[in-house]
Amino acid sequence: MKLYHSVDTRSLRCVWLLEELGVSYDLDVVPFPPRVKAPEFLAVNPLGTLPYLVDGDTKMSESVAILEYLLNRYDGGELRLTPDEADYGSWLNWMHFGEASLANIQATILRYTLFLPKPQRLPVVGEDLSVFLQERLKVLDAGLQGKTYLCGERFTAADISVGYALLLSSLFGYQKYFTPAITVYFDRLQSRAAYQAARAKS
Template sequence: MKLYHVSKSRSTRVLWLLEELGLDYELETLPFDPGALKSPDYLAINPFGKVPVLVDGPVTMSESVAIIQYLLDRYGGDRLQPDRESPEYARFLQWLHFGESTLMGPIAAVLANAHFLPQEERDPRAAERNRRTLKGYLEILDEELGRHAYLVGDEFTAADIVVGYAVLLLKLFRELPDGLPNLRAWFERLAERPAFKKATAA
């Protein structure tokens, strides 16, 4: 299978999982620029012009969390997700999707309005508003992580990968608010994993 990747982008989640599962893959690393992601060749693979893209035989997918569910179900055996019959499985799905659907909204708005957009297009009030929303979400995560070592319980799962990537992004842009001791300790545990180190170095 082949993963199209941009360093430190959401494709890091997929790379991290591929490494955790010890799967064979080919990596194509692209620059984070429209010349690569919006080229006719790349748009033929992913009309959205984004990463990640995973190509596995006849399968082409381009949503990081969907790719993670696909890889777990197809190649994971019983690894990195709870038993489907257990109550933890619902918790797992909840955090897995929270990490993209809810958490990345305010993160993307903060990064756009404080870091990515040209100065004249930035809206500092939107950045502040989204920082407040984000802080509320992170405080809930911090409380949750005070109760157990990982998001779903005492076992590391792919939900930690999805949410952990969001926290990595906040750290890289110095947007992780002060405090949050449980969340910081959890992130340090994640960062010690060899698969995390490999995925974030690529």
């Protein structure tokens, strides 16, 4: 199994989970953005996006889908909930919330306020979506009340999904929107040995 990765991109979710699972894997670290700095990567993934997982004949490019694949393929145990568990729907929702409601919004903000050439930037897009981001962080704050993790006392891959989005926030100055509960939660996630091992991969 090989995972293509670039430091602090969405592929961190996958590295983090692999470290939590203790699964053997090969890591191919490519410079970011690979479309510009590693054009040979386009022969592997024509989209030029990260992560990219190759596991035998299986090839995947969506980070949360890769989390679900790894959990099911390599026995996620306590890191996943199963359909027969009462909180399964909530767990699955948080898994996708981390990308669809948090990371994707931030990526769009960054594109239109930082990554595009200056003449193409649209600060108004960033301002508008920043309001959306704050609203979604309020939902996260509510979901964390009285809990250690998103599924109560149980750390799961949903925390990995959301945790990456919070890392993205911290890297680009959106940590200012964190509530005290989110700050404590993110600190707790960062203290995990598997998280630290994943961030050390470069």
